[in-house]
Amino acid sequence: MGELSIPIGKLARSVGCKVQTIRYYEQIGLLPPPIRTAGAQRRYGEGDQQKLSFIRHARELGFPLPAVRELLALSDEADSDCAKADGIARRQLEAVNRRIAMLSSLRSELERMLRHRHGHRIRECRVIATLADHALCSQDHHAELAES
């Protein structure tokens, strides 16, 4: 069935990224070097396709490459170093939850705007205030403005 051995361009199209991006990921060791044809062209398999698709989605969600690297490591580490995988999963889960919380409040605000717009005009737009709120975020820069 699906052991494809597709060239780089097809792989790029299948995940919606540029050819050079794939070569770049290989260069920085995020993707393993694929097999090559006699003429030194890259040929990819099913696994590569999945991995790359994962990387692209994670990047679109705003995870930095180090976090992506960690998440990728989860599947390699899973059945070797359980404790390590557990720690990574736990940490990334917290990050994911924070993102969801922020996006949820932004969503509510956008929905509110679209609902209230039917009246006639929006009196006040609270989109900025919604996401400006520090209550949901990780950093400890709350109340930094207090002293002096």
Place this chain on the structure above:
Amino acid sequence: MGELSIPIGKLARSVGCKVQTIRYYEQIGLLPPPIRTAGAQRRYGEGDQQKLSFIRHARELGFPLPAVRELLALSDEADSDCAKADGIARRQLEAVNRRIAMLSSLRSELERMLRHRHGHRIRECRVIATLADHALCSQDHHAELAES
């Protein structure tokens, strides 16, 4: 009360970013040029603080600067050009929903890993497969691999 007029360093600390980042945002026109002291140092008010906080959170959520610019425009445009604001809000809402969907499935997978780990060892890690799934994403690169 709170019409602060704080220097750039304090503003940076209050939102958890670098001083240069603020100057950069001013340079590219994302933040308005603030008032200056006699000695040409920047002094910021409450509104700037909110706006910057919003920008930082939006960026952490992975919105590119053009999208951030659009979201910022929502509040300016809100009571002037209603139709335009509506369109922006609708488009951004879709983007937000897609992000939430992807993050939710990633969360389920991470949670599943943490639950099942208690047995003894994780047999298979599906984190990558979860986020590799194209069903939830916007682009039309589904089934690109079909022909030939």
Place this chain on the structure above:
DNA sequence: CCTAAAACCTATAGTGACTGGAGCTTCAAG
């Protein structure tokens, strides 16, 4: 008032994560 450290200024260069282009080679359809 005066000074000295901390924070500010501009300008420029460097980094991370790509993206594009030049110039050449390989692959595959006819």
Place this chain on the structure above:
DNA sequence: CTTGAAGCTCCAGTCACTATAGGTTTTAGG
């Protein structure tokens, strides 16, 4: 066996910051 699309390497450019150099302003202490 040709020929045009797609691949290759290498290098330069972009976006969104981040760091450094070299100088000025603020502000707290004496």
